[in-house]
Amino acid sequence: xxxxxxxxxxxxxxxxxxxxxxxxxxxxxxxxxxxxxxxxxxxxxxxxxxxxxxxxxxxxxxxxxxxxxxxxxxxxxxxxxxxxxxxxxxxxxxxxxxxxxxxxxxxxxxxxxxxxxxxxxxxxxxxxxxxxxxxxxxxxxxxxxxxxxxxxxxxxxxxxxxxx
Amino acid sequence: xxxxxxxxxxxxxxxxxxxxxxxxxxxxxxxxxxxxxxxxxxxxxxxxxxxxxxxxxxxxxxxxxxxxxxxxxxxxxxxxxxxxxxxxxxxxxxxxxxxxxxxxxxxxxxxxxxxxxxxxxxxxxxxxxxxxxxxxxxxxxxxxxxxxxxxxxxxxxxxxxxxxxxxxxxxxxxxxxxxxxxxxxxxxxxxxxxxxxxxxxxxxxxxxxxxxxxxxxxxxxxxxxxxxxxxxxxxxxxxxxxxxxxxxxxxxxxxxxxxxxxxxxxx
Numbered sequence: 001x002x003x004x005x006x007x008x009x010x011x012x013x014x015x016x017x018x019x020x021x022x023x024x025x026x027x028x029x030x031x032x033x034x035x036x037x038x039x040x041x042x043x044x045x046x047x048x049x050x051x052x053x054x055x056x057x058x059x060x061x062x063x064x065x066x067x068x069x070x071x072x073x074x075x076x077x078x079x080x081x082x083x084x085x086x087x088x089x090x091x092x093x094x095x096x097x098x099x100x101x102x103x104x105x106x107x108x109x110x111x112x113x114x115x116x117x118x119x120x121x122x123x124x125x126x127x128x129x130x131x132x133x134x135x136x137x138x139x140x141x142x143x144x145x146x147x148x149x150x151x152x153x154x155x156x157x158x159x160x161x162x163x164x
Numbered sequence: 165x166x167x168x169x170x171x172x173x174x175x176x177x178x179x180x181x182x183x184x185x186x187x188x189x190x191x192x193x194x195x196x197x198x199x200x201x202x203x204x205x206x207x208x209x210x211x212x213x214x215x216x217x218x219x220x221x222x223x224x225x226x227x228x229x230x231x232x233x234x235x236x237x238x239x240x241x242x243x244x245x246x247x248x249x250x251x252x253x254x255x256x257x258x259x260x261x262x263x264x265x266x267x268x269x270x271x272x273x274x275x276x277x278x279x280x281x282x283x284x285x286x287x288x289x290x291x292x293x294x295x296x297x298x299x300x301x302x303x304x305x306x307x308x309x310x311x312x313x314x315x316x317x318x319x320x321x322x323x324x325x326x327x328x329x330x331x332x333x334x335x336x337x338x339x340x341x342x343x344x345x346x347x348x349x350x351x352x353x354x355x356x357x358x359x360x361x362x363x364x365x366x367x368x369x370x371x372x373x374x375x376x377x378x379x380x381x382x383x384x385x386x387x388x389x390x391x392x393x394x395x396x397x398x399x400x401x402x403x404x405x406x407x408x409x410x411x412x413x414x415x416x417x418x419x420x421x422x423x424x425x426x427x428x429x430x431x
Contacts, residue, residue, distance in 0.1 A: 002170065019170030019212065022199075043200050046266065055240070055269040061199050062270065065170055066192070066216050109266065116244075116265075131346070132264025 004068040009077030017064045024048045026064035027074060035075040035104050046133030049105040050074045056112030075104035086153035087111050096146030098137035109133050110147040119155025121148055166208040172217050176323055179213050180300045184321030186211035191323060193236055193275035196267050221325065224248060229331050235274025235324045242273060253431050254335035258289050258353065261339055274324040280316050280372060283347040285339065287373040291364035292353035293335060296328045310373050332357040334387065336427035338420040342407055350413055352420040354428055356387050363421055368402050368413040379421050389422040
């Protein structure tokens with residue numbers, strides 16, 4: 001076992017892990033942050049997307065030990081207390097989910113998209129950028145609308161990810 | 165995933181010595197291929213040597229008439245780098261076509277090149293651009309580096325440090341994706357440096373990346389998609405699977421080459 005330390009959602013955390021422990025296992029099983037989901041477990045579906053040092057990554061395809069010393073943000077770290085992050089609020093407003101399983105990853109990818117490309121995103125860009133996030137319920141229509149609106153809202157408030 | 169010992173060297177020298185000491189050990193760069201392969205138990209290296217904390221392996225710079233990219237430079241950095249966009253825009257575009265945004269945030273150029281997946285994009289760019297793969301011990305021309313399916317000229321204990329691309333006058337990449345996996349069913353990278361024209365093909369060859377010499381000869385007359393009309397590519401040595409027959413891939417090579425030449429001329 002190896003002892004690792006990192007900052008998760010603004011809080012310093014420490015844990016003992018095997019080298020083969022994936023980041024997503026560390027988040028869900030050690031830290032009990034179960035908002036990050038495991039969908040395909042083969043780095044295709046994007047349900048496990050979190051931010052590591054400011055960049056969206058698939059946490060099922062990263063070792064926890066590699067994140068020693070990193071700054072990690074999960075879906076639990078976006079809201080400001082009871083106030084939803086603008087991207088979360090947009091997903092609710094535009095009904096960007098049905099079963100909700102893919103939603104944490106969709107939102108983390110969407111926030112990363114705005115951080116990289118700015119708040120003015122057209123439909124084509126959003127659809128291309130969501131290539132690594134799979135939804136089996138919605139047909140993506142409302143997800144795309146939600147991301148567009150959430151991006152605008154993030155731009156209006158000048159907000160980047162909370163805790164980053 | 166089977167258990168393994170984990171090592172986090174701080175220098176390339178330490179990484180190389182750990183790699184030499186740990187028989188069947190593997191370098192971990194971005195891990196976007198290695199970790200999924202290990203999870204499926206298709207690979208079970210007893211040791212991983214993580215390059216994540218090695219200083220000075222990541223970065224992009226111009227050195228004379230060459231673009232030099234550090235081994236752990238991520239695809240997103242190559243795709244968005246102003247230096248790359250100025251020097252070889254086709255290379256930046258190619259990096260932006262790899263995987264998806266989260267994969268590009270982790271995957272590295274060195275990892276892609278060292279893995280030499282027969283459907284990976286970078287090997288085609290390296291071969292077409294005439295890149296040199298610089299390791300801790302020597303410089304290997306791309307022509308000699310990619311030796312077969314997932315096979316390279318790397319020796320045990322050898323670590324890629326950087327990759328140097330000569331700056332060409334025109335270059336572009338066109339990829340026909342498998343609709344499910346999004347990997348290249350056929351990817352063609354074309355590059356023109358003076359009278360030297362190279363066309364490298366990924367995704368199609370049963371022995372990995374290769375140069376399509378018939379197309380190169382046709383383009384030497386005139387660097388135009390019109391030069392490729394009527395030039396057929398042989399299906400010999402091409403992959404056939406449930407996704408496409410060798411003949412279909414041969415046809416796609418011609419189509420993708422035309423698109424790549426058109427794009428290269430437009431830059």
